[in-house]
Amino acid sequence: MDHQSMKICHLVALPYPGRGHINPMMNLCKLLVSRRPDVLITFVVTEEWLGFIGSATKPENIRVGKRRNIPVASLWTMSASVFSVFHYRELLDKKGHFSVELSERGNELVDYIPGLTSTRVADLPTILLGTGNEATRQILNWAIEGFSGVLNAQYLLFTSVYKLEAPVIDNLKAQFPFPVGLIPNLVAQSLYVSLGSFRSVSSAQRDEIVAGVRNSGVRYLWVSRGDTSGFEDVDDDAGTVVPWCDQLRVLCHSSIGGFWTHCGWNSTVEAVYAGVPMLTFPITMDQVPNSKQIVEDWKIGWRVKKQVQSDESLVTREEISEIVQRFMDLDNGERKEMKEKG
Structure with a gap:
């Protein structure tokens, strides 16, 4: 089409249909539309996700754009x-x-x-x-295949914070022959607990976490994705359990003093934006290196697991209760330093 004669710029957004990919892509689209009302965006999702958001892609979609001479921007939803x-x-x-x-x-x-x-x-x-x-x-093969499609794009975008990953981002800018940019992050102390939206911990480990948090005496808000087992007799004065929440709004609330997180990248950047210290409990994929950066490089969180452990090795409720108490102690010097860095 002759875009010079068109008043509307039409973009097609094709997020990978995983729970950690839909939100950042949708937020990017909302940001574009808010700044450019002349932009029309078609957001392509699976039928499952259409039901979730009210409105299955493969790497082949990025190559389709190149074949048809359509400029393609690749959005990476993990850390740089x-x-x-x-x-x-x-x-x-x-x-x-x-x-x-x-x-x-x-x-x-x-x-x-x-x-x-x-x-x-x-x-x-x-x-x-x-x-x-x-x-x-098989998952690794899919990931490598998808990653190879990035080189077919004309732009590479990250949902990150430059100050956190400046050396990495600067190196990538020097490596790639196309623009590399950052998407601006989404614009009595309680512990906010979320174990992720896709893969979670074993039922045995979840029982230990539930008991440990409850035994700590710390107030909490727990997002359980509809699974309320272990909370049947929760005292309303101790904590609140909900199946879903607007996570960024929760993290930005003045009553939230800490975030128990699986260290998904969306959760990580939202916690950084809100300045909330993190208790890291990574499960898989990029969550492990994200946890390392939170604790060792940026020094804005603590590990719940002190070392690499197998899936069968449980962190006990006693250990969890103790670390939650120390982590949420306002007089703790380490906590004050994390809050200042955040």
């Missing part, structure tokens, strides 16, 4: 640091750190990825470590 890990995965392979056994090499340092601080192999995205599981290998 994780993007770099994928981008430089050949270095991991050369150093023997790609798909390794954690019990043998988990504490070895990866200090050769441009822009990234030194990190342990165990703190890399879990999908790159490999378990020999066929399903995991």
